[in-house]
Amino acid sequence: MDRQPMTQPAELYACLYAREFPAQALLRLRPAMRAKPCAVLAGEPPLQEVCSGNAAARALGVARGMTSVEVSTLPSVVVLSRSHGEEAAAKCALLECAGAFSPRIEDQSQDTAFLGVLDISGTERLFGPPAALAQALLGRTRELGLAACVAVCGNFHAALCLARGMTSSNRTLVVGNGEERDALAPLPLGVLDLPPQYGETFSLWGIRTLGMLAALPEAPLIARMGQEGRRFRQLARGELPHLFLPVEPAFALQEHFELDSPVEALDSLLFVVGVMLEQLMVRAGARVLALASLTLKLSLEGGAIHTLTVKPALPNNDRKLWIKLIHLDLEAHPPDAAVLALTLSAEPGSISKVQLGLFSPQLPEPARLDVTLARIRAIVGEECVGRAVLKDTHGQDSVRMDPFTPFTLPAGKPADAVALRARTAMRRLDPAEPIAVSIQDERPQTLFFRGKRYAVLRAYGPWAASGDWWNAARWSLEQWDAIVRAGEDNLCCSLLRDPGRGTWWMAGLYD
């Protein structure tokens, strides 16, 4: 029997590198601007400098360190302000994307570049050969609207250097074990991210590539540069060992968007929300999840924050439905001032499946019912739509309204179903109408209701009820059932009396 030896698999690292990250993070949620030359300015005005730009901007001559005045001289360059919030959201999305391929990820990001190294040793059975994994990882990052490249090799630092040295024409690179030195040899020294004084020294020596650095003898190099020189040599040879420090990316479905100028039109906001929603759905869908609820925080002019939460009956990834629900909610609760920034966070839920049987009763379509309920709420108000839930009290306020979610109920007759009998229902008067009642022998004799004088034919009661005596909301009532008549007009009604004040109300009619 062929047995696999129980040995540690060979080290293998994949480095995911996204250059010009400030520009990419901004353009991720602005798909219409990706084709235009865009430059990202950082710093306090008026001392802003270009920190990043896309390929089209670089082709026009935009370079890091240019001032805003210099950028303004270039034609058709769109200038954006750096947003650390959007960069954090994009970084979180990338780490989460990488987490789908390996639980061990080390974040080596720099100021303007995302660098994440995945420990992919032992993943061949899950994702195939390293080249296939690299392609799949690139595909996932492309879904997030980010351009990156992946370098795979057996040494952590070599993977980093190879990724930094890759060109846009070649997005993936797989280097076999023992071939790191040859692969690194043609790369310039810039990929090592050397401190300036060492870079200058190597430049004076005529060392321009990693291959030339790797060929230097070790002892004389240490004699001239100390242990740092030895480290650089090991880096150039792809031999520097590394203690892996994995991070645990939290699964937080959150997107942040800072608007270029304050926006008041709700329709314009919905375009932005749509792009953010797509991103959230891609991320949730990657984990076979759907969005269960959305919370939209709008940062307003003046520092206020307007928050709204939308929660449909069932988790779903229907973009149109979410946009409609947010639109209806925004219409019902519009922000007080212009919007400066949006933060959209979502709670994930399992993708719902409504199993309909051939003979099961027809139910409203969940997504459609959510929109219908939102529309009804816009017409009659938030607190007037839903299912009634009886509170455990005999007081007047004995009902509360809960969201109407019939899909979660089991099919068929409820277990606690009441036996059906012909019963007399009450129609309540909301609120109870005050009436004038004349008393004889401590029983109601006549009453005036809605401009008519009714003679009380029969009166049953009083039934005393009281409650909440332990707090300020104490109540005490007497209830009477009365059969009254005014000419041809017969009523069977429920009367209430406050024994403290002696006032009477018509509480309802038996109908």
Place this chain on the structure above:
Amino acid sequence: MLSAQSLRLQLESSLAHRIASALTPAPHIVRAVEQVGIHAVDDMLQGGLPLGAITEIVGPECSGRTSLALAFTARMTQAGRVSAWVDVSSALHPESVAAMGVDLRRLLWVRCGERKRPAFSGKPWSRIEQALRVTDLLLQAGGFGVIVLDLGSIAPEFALRVPLATWFRYRKAAERSQASILLLTQHTCAKSSAGLVLRLQAGNALGDEPTVFTGMDYRVEILRERLSAKSNVIPIRKPPQPEHGARWRSESLWTGSR
């Protein structure tokens, strides 16, 4: 010699310009009905209330309209159907609803109008408009077994101002979605759009017990039944005529079985 079939075809074709399909009985369309759960009413209706049609329940206050509508809603919710109660006057008493056997989890309750304002005071136009818009939305959404539009506390002079086109639209939507629309009013409003109109008389209180209210005695009659299947074949003998009225005894919520 002509066969009976060819003879019949020949006769029908020769009479076609005067009587269409003279010798062919009109197709008998069986309309789906659902029992109300009150035997006397179900017997009178020969099955129950029609599905996919408007049923108008007309009567003064305390005539049993709400009890009848709730009895039907209870049957529908216990069968697993989803129901909606569009409450123009916020008159629904949830304790009564639960005691009558309605599954509150399957009943969508929509209260129209402003809260903290007596439903009787002021003009009810905005509440009626809200209710009509809500009913439209519910019918468009589909999937509801019964939609009760409760105009029971609205005076006829207001309810009659609802355009007939609205009821016609509801009727078509109800046919399409197979939802039963129960319209509770004090006076007939839906006119020819209503598939069935039931008129209830003011109920009489039962005097079984001297100290406690035990229930009501209600009377109902069929005012109009548009969906009854009538054959164009005239029988030689007059068939037995169905009852057009019924009485039933309805017990108060706190009355136990005897």
